[in-house]
Amino acid sequence: MTIRKNYDVVVVGSGPGGLAAAIAAKKNGAQDVLVIERDVEPGGILLQCIHNGFGVEIFKQDLPGPSYAQRFINEALEVGVEFLLDSMVLEITRDHRVTIASKRYGIVTIQAKAVVLAMGCRERTRAQVRLPGTRPAGVFTAGTAQRWVNVEGYMPGKNFVILGSGDIGMIMARRLTFEGAKVERVLEVMPYLSGLTRNYVQCLLDYGIELQLMHTVKNIIGKKRVEAIEAVAVDEKWNPIPGTEEVIPCDTLLLSVGLIPENELSRQAGVLIDPVTAGPFVDDTFQTNIPGIFSAGNVVHVYDLVDWVTEAGLTAGKAAARLISGAEPGHSKTIPVRAGENVRYVVPHTLNPDHLAEGDIRVQMRVRAPIEAPVWVEARAGERMLTRKGEPYARPGEMVTLTLKSALLDELKAAEELTIAIVRR
Amino acid sequence: MATIEEKLICVTCPKGCTLMVTREGKTVLSVENGCKRGHEYARQELTDPRRMVASSVKIKGGIHPLMPVYTSAPFPKPRIPELLAVLRKVELQAPVSLDHVVMTDVLGSGIDIKASREMRKI
Numbered sequence: 001m002t003i004r005k006n007y008d009v010v011v012v013g014s015g016p017g018g019l020a021a022a023i024a025a026k027k028n029g030a031q032d033v034l035v036i037e038r039d040v041e042p043g044g045i046l047l048q049c050i051h052n053g054f055g056v057e058i059f060k061q062d063l064p065g066p067s068y069a070q071r072f073i074n075e076a077l078e079v080g081v082e083f084l085l086d087s088m089v090l091e092i093t094r095d096h097r098v099t100i101a102s103k104r105y106g107i108v109t110i111q112a113k114a115v116v117l118a119m120g121c122r123e124r125t126r127a128q129v130r131l132p133g134t135r136p137a138g139v140f141t142a143g144t145a146q147r148w149v150n151v152e153g154y155m156p157g158k159n160f161v162i163l164g165s166g167d168i169g170m171i172m173a174r175r176l177t178f179e180g181a182k183v184e185r186v187l188e189v190m191p192y193l194s195g196l197t198r199n200y201v202q203c204l205l206d207y208g209i210e211l212q213l214m215h216t217v218k219n220i221i222g223k224k225r226v227e228a229i230e231a232v233a234v235d236e237k238w239n240p241i242p243g244t245e246e247v248i249p250c251d252t253l254l255l256s257v258g259l260i261p262e263n264e265l266s267r268q269a270g271v272l273i274d275p276v277t278a279g280p281f282v283d284d285t286f287q288t289n290i291p292g293i294f295s296a297g298n299v300v301h302v303y304d305l306v307d308w309v310t311e312a313g314l315t316a317g318k319a320a321a322r323l324i325s326g327a328e329p330g331h332s333k334t335i336p337v338r339a340g341e342n343v344r345y346v347v348p349h350t351l352n353p354d355h356l357a358e359g360d361i362r363v364q365m366r367v368r369a370p371i372e373a374p375v376w377v378e379a380r381a382g383e384r385m386l387t388r389k390g391e392p393y394a395r396p397g398e399m400v401t402l403t404l405k406s407a408l409l410d411e412l413k414a415a416e417e418l419t420i421a422i423v424r425r
Numbered sequence: 426m427a428t429i430e431e432k433l434i435c436v437t438c439p440k441g442c443t444l445m446v447t448r449e450g451k452t453v454l455s456v457e458n459g460c461k462r463g464h465e466y467a468r469q470e471l472t473d474p475r476r477m478v479a480s481s482v483k484i485k486g487g488i489h490p491l492m493p494v495y496t497s498a499p500f501p502k503p504r505i506p507e508l509l510a511v512l513r514k515v516e517l518q519a520p521v522s523l524d525h526v527v528m529t530d531v532l533g534s535g536i537d538i539k540a541s542r543e544m545r546k547i
Contacts, residue, residue: 052479067541304439
């Protein structure tokens with residue numbers, strides 16, 4: 001392939017969000033669509049997620065991560081999306097100039113009519129959770145270990161303690177057990193699971209791996225290599241409870257302590273970032289504050305299902321294609337979507353009521369703290385209830401979705417703002 | 426036989442519903458909460474628990490040394506260690522296409538082992 005100076009849509013990242021965005025852009029009339037990927041092959045983190053559980057919503061199938069990615073890679077190639085692999089985007093400007101460092105082409109700058117940011121997220125590291133102790137080898141993030149074990153063929157240790165009950169941590173606990181390692185313990189500082197309940201069942205319970213809630217790592221012990229960790233129980237404010245310390249011998253500590261949207265490039269471009277989600281402020285088409293710069297997937301907020309990432313990518317890609325075709329005015333009138341009672345954040349941050357004429361709009365949120373009782377998820381304009389749906393419970397580890405139906409068009413057009421709340425039934 | 430009521434967390438889909446199962450031995454009398462698939466899961470789980478299994482096998486000549494593989498259907502849970510021991514001995518040669526059948530009827534289970542991705546030859 002030769003690299004051109006101009007593209008209709010440039011997508012940064014070839015994970016599920018980027019692939020979906022590129023496919024949708026192409027299908028909706030964009031001519032030249034380029035996906036830039038820093039790895040040597042497209043697919044993103046799905047390639048190392050070899051476990052099943054992907055695609056239940058979209059394919060009605062239970063697929064492993066690589067299979068899910070492969071389907072979209074194939075579709076992207078079929079519709080004529082171009083890929084620039086082994087290439088790192090260095091800078092994006094607000095007028096859509098994208099500078100890339102590529103092994104094959106050197107440093108090049110291309111001009112896009114629209115850009116879709118799909119850089120995904122990064123794992124929180126030891127420094128970001130400030131774990132005390134020495135600094136031996138053997139402290140890794142769960143995703144790094146996942147890449148080694150599933151793609152590169154290295155086992156990072158024999159006896160593991162995992163800090164954090166995020167999905168990647170629990171899935172790695174099972175995976176490492178499959179490969180002959182012993183997972184001594186999973187520690188979670190919160191009083192509840194941070195990943196999906198089903199992963200607790202099929203990754204920990206199935207293999208007799210012990211989970212301790214309200215526990216954390218007090219100390220990492222070892223000089224050259226981790227020799228043990230000291231676990232401790234904590235109170236509601238995460239203060240260690242004296243006398244509850246336990247030394248657990250192990251050679252490796254994995255961290256599964258949260259994911260942060262990766263927005264270095266977005267910030268450089270002038271994209272405004274929501275401090276709560278750590279992702280861009282977006283409208284219902286995932287357009288950022290900068291016209292023509294869209295974002296899709298975990299770069300916006302961290303999802304727990306890949307199917308939602310794909311949906312977001314499809315929405316962003318379609319909107320990017322429509323924008324450059326002139327079918328959509330740059331920035332039209334939008335109303336703010338606010339997080340009401342018990343809602344930590346809601347995406348999108350604004351929406352254009354006119355878009356309801358073309359189809360439903362999905363709003364997605366996370367609850368602040370667990371509500372283990374039936375709830376209403378409701379959308380209100382001022383005092384007026386527009387729509388609501390019931391859920392048996394609301395948990396921070398599981399994203400909540402509310403669909404605004406097209407029938408709400410007139411009511412939303414008359415609204416000044418929308419408030420999304422989760423209340424007990 | 427005494428009637429037992431217990432909670433069972435469904436792993437069929439990401440919702441992870443808590444099913445309330447009333448049973449007599451291994452006979453399910455009723456299931457509350459969850460959908461149709463959840464009720465089926467409860468029956469299956471009490472009589473013959475199964476899981477989808479994903480792991481990797483060695484591959485030569487591809488861009489990576491490992492090929493991710495998965496079971497074509499949920500596999501009997503008690504036999505998973507046996508299955509993993511079998512997979513450890515497999516070695517493939519690139520190129521391999523997506524959903525290539527690596528093993529048929531593994532351990533007489535009627536279940537196949539399939540490739541989770543394509544692996545081109547380098």
